[in-house]
Amino acid sequence: LVVQSYKSEMEIDRAIKECDDKRLKTKYNNAIYVIQRALALYSVEEVALSFNGGKDSTVLLHLLRAGYYLHMAGKNQSFGNHGDGETTLPIRTIYFESPTVFPEINSFTYETASIFRLQMDIVRSDFKSGLEALLKAKPIRAFFLGVRIGDPTAVGQEQFSPSSPGWPPFMRVNPILDWSYRDVWEFLLTCKVSYCSLYDQGYTSIGSIHNTVPNALLSLSKSTSSEDKFKPAYMLSDGRLERAGRAKSFISQPSSAAVKGFKNEDYFMKSMFTASVIAVGEEILCLRFGTVEDPMRSILSRKLHSIGWAVSHVAVIRNDIDSVADEVERQKSMTDMVFIYGGFGPLPSDVTAAGVAKAFGVRMLDAFVEINNWLLPSLPHTLITALLSPKALEKEFEECLQNLIGEKCTVERNEMAKLPEGITELLHHENLSLPLIKCQNVIILNATNVKELEQEWDCLIELMRSCGYLQMTGPFVSKRLATMLSDVEIAEPLSEICMEFPDLVIGGYRESRSGPVVVTFKGKDKARSSAAIAALLLENLLRFVKTVVKDYKERCRTDETRTRSGVLIERERN
Ligand SMILES: Cc1cc2nc3c(=O)[nH]c(=O)nc-3n(C[C@H](O)[C@H](O)[C@H](O)COP(=O)(O)O)c2cc1C
Numbered sequence: 001l002v003v004q005s006y007k008s009e010m011e012i013d014r015a016i017k018e019c020d021d022k023r024l025k026t027k028y029n030n031a032i033y034v035i036q037r038a039l040a041l042y043s044v045e046e047v048a049l050s051f052n053g054g055k056d057s058t059v060l061l062h063l064l065r066a067g068y069y070l071h072m073a074g075k076n077q078s079f080g081n082h083g084d085g086e087t088t089l090p091i092r093t094i095y096f097e098s099p100t101v102f103p104e105i106n107s108f109t110y111e112t113a114s115i116f117r118l119q120m121d122i123v124r125s126d127f128k129s130g131l132e133a134l135l136k137a138k139p140i141r142a143f144f145l146g147v148r149i150g151d152p153t154a155v156g157q158e159q160f161s162p163s164s165p166g167w168p169p170f171m172r173v174n175p176i177l178d179w180s181y182r183d184v185w186e187f188l189l190t191c192k193v194s195y196c197s198l199y200d201q202g203y204t205s206i207g208s209i210h211n212t213v214p215n216a217l218l219s220l221s222k223s224t225s226s227e228d229k230f231k232p233a234y235m236l237s238d239g240r241l242e243r244a245g246r247a248k249s250f251i252s253q254p255s256s257a258a259v260k261g262f263k264n265e266d267y268f269m270k271s272m273f274t275a276s277v278i279a280v281g282e283e284i285l286c287l288r289f290g291t292v293e294d295p296m297r298s299i300l301s302r303k304l305h306s307i308g309w310a311v312s313h314v315a316v317i318r319n320d321i322d323s324v325a326d327e328v329e330r331q332k333s334m335t336d337m338v339f340i341y342g343g344f345g346p347l348p349s350d351v352t353a354a355g356v357a358k359a360f361g362v363r364m365l366d367a368f369v370e371i372n373n374w375l376l377p378s379l380p381h382t383l384i385t386a387l388l389s390p391k392a393l394e395k396e397f398e399e400c401l402q403n404l405i406g407e408k409c410t411v412e413r414n415e416m417a418k419l420p421e422g423i424t425e426l427l428h429h430e431n432l433s434l435p436l437i438k439c440q441n442v443i444i445l446n447a448t449n450v451k452e453l454e455q456e457w458d459c460l461i462e463l464m465r466s467c468g469y470l471q472m473t474g475p476f477v478s479k480r481l482a483t484m485l486s487d488v489e490i491a492e493p494l495s496e497i498c499m500e501f502p503d504l505v506i507g508g509y510r511e512s513r514s515g516p517v518v519v520t521f522k523g524k525d526k527a528r529s530s531a532a533i534a535a536l537l538l539e540n541l542l543r544f545v546k547t548v549v550k551d552y553k554e555r556c557r558t559d560e561t562r563t564r565s566g567v568l569i570e571r572e573r574n
Pocket residue numbers: 050096127131143145153162163164167172207
């Protein structure tokens with residue numbers, strides 16, 4: 001039995017007011033201000049606390065208790081008291097209980113609800129439909145959430161943010177949006193409130209049982225094993241690594257990115273990792289000069305194919321922030337990973353990073369301030385995957401640039417050191433003079449030619465593989481058939497084969513107007529492509545015979561010597 005330490009809302013307020021941590025006091029006062037604004041805007045029935053037993057929502061619960069107490073005190077009204085000295089928070093609490101939640105989180109949530117006498121609604125469907133049903137049944141207009149800057153879901157959010165398009169209408173109130181990992185632990189420890197026991201076992205951010213492990217940076221032994229002992233979460237000195245115990249999830253979003261002419265792409269894209277490749281630059285677009293070739297696009301696509309990824313979209317766009325932002329915004333939600341290059345160099349015309357920032361709705365960093373003393377922790381080899389603090393990040397990038405171009409860099413250096421705020425990770429490799437920039441699922445490559453691209457790719461693969469960002473699957477195998485049959489003649493048998501082989505992408509193109517139609521079969525399993533080809537040949541046998549007869553008749557009529565007998569020549573290409 002875990003006995004939670006009970007603290008009254010007055011004690012919470014007092015603990016902060018009496019501590020000598022100025023930063024925590026400021027964060028606390030701001031959060032209380034946001035809570036009080038929300039309580040002034042909405043009635044108690046119209047607000048709800050979104051609570052899931054995580055550390056951030058535990059902070060939020062106690063802030064809300066204190067905030068509600070102060071709000072009522074301001075109105076000279078008393079807080080709900082049961083006469084037994086215990087108080088209750090009359091704000092509805094919502095818990096989305098999932099079957100893959102840690103039992104420790106679940107029991108902490110229920111225990112907390114019981115101790116603080118929360119009216120807790122348990123929702124067992126997904127967030128969106130759960131919220132839809134809830135809003136129909138209850139007068140809720142705003143939810144308090146423990147979202148913090150740096151959380152993947154925080155991008156573009158403010159302390160008051162309306163729900164996203166496509167979600168039911170409500171206000172998201174984020175009182176601890178600007179709190180750091182350290183602030184969260186300062187608060188929990190200063191107020192001496194209970195938190196879920198998993199945080200004492202090395203968990204630093206908790207998702208589902210399938211994607212969360214203790215944070216390896218808290219491990220007490222050198223080699224990681226299942227019997228490892230871990231330090232408690234509050235010992236993590238670098239909060240940027242809070243999510244290091246979270247596996248990256250790369251579930252492909254149902255992709256509507258069409259690869260023209262490919263019949264099975266919907267099925268295919270859903271079961272594959274997909275990437276888009278975006279080239280930025282007037283010179284690549286050939287809009288004005290029409291001369292520069294860009295072999296990088298096809299090389300990048302081939303490299304992606306070689307690790308089993310499908311390239312679902314390739315674009316060349318103009319060198320301006322809005323074009324980059326529009327394209328990145330579309331592609332980042334359509335594909336698993338976006339690779340962007342060009343528009344990036346020691347010129348003030350660099351717009352790629354600014355466009356990426358705009359696509360995510362974040363700012364570019366301005367002038368840099370001194371380096372934080374907790375920058376560059378001694379991480380495994382050359383990789384820093386942390387979400388660096390904006391200032392530190394900028395400085396770090398700037399230093400790399402300075403090493404690279406030395407004294408020559410003047411004004412442009414500062415321009416180049418600007419990076420999207422809060423979403424940037426720098427990927428360092430000893431063979432790269434400049435780190436690669438990763439903004440969530442967008443990778444900004446610095447390469448300006450094929451040789452540089454190949455080197456960056458090798459480093460990227462090594463780095464991404466080591467931290468699980470890029471899932472390698474088997475390479476694609478592609479087989480081709482060339483036929484002199486007309487498009488109309490092959491359409492029907494091909495669509496039948498497509499239905500029979502949904503795991504293959506089957507497409508067709510013409511090498512020239514009068515040349516053969518080339519049918520391509522792409523998939524992970526060579527035997528499946530061969531089987532599809534065999535089936536197509538069989539399917540065609542009858543039509544083939546018919547065509548020969550028809551050709552013969554036509555030739556007799558027109559005296560034409562050219563045969564259209566549709567000889568199928570099998571070629572193979574890996
Ligand atoms: C009360 C509530 C409101 C939410 N509102 C939105 C929203 O407006 N837009 C959105 O994309 N996600 C919304 N979500 C989903 C969250 O962004 C996020 O997916 C969820 O908290 C799960 O986070 P996790 O995947 O890190 O566990 C909401 C979730 C909750 C609990």
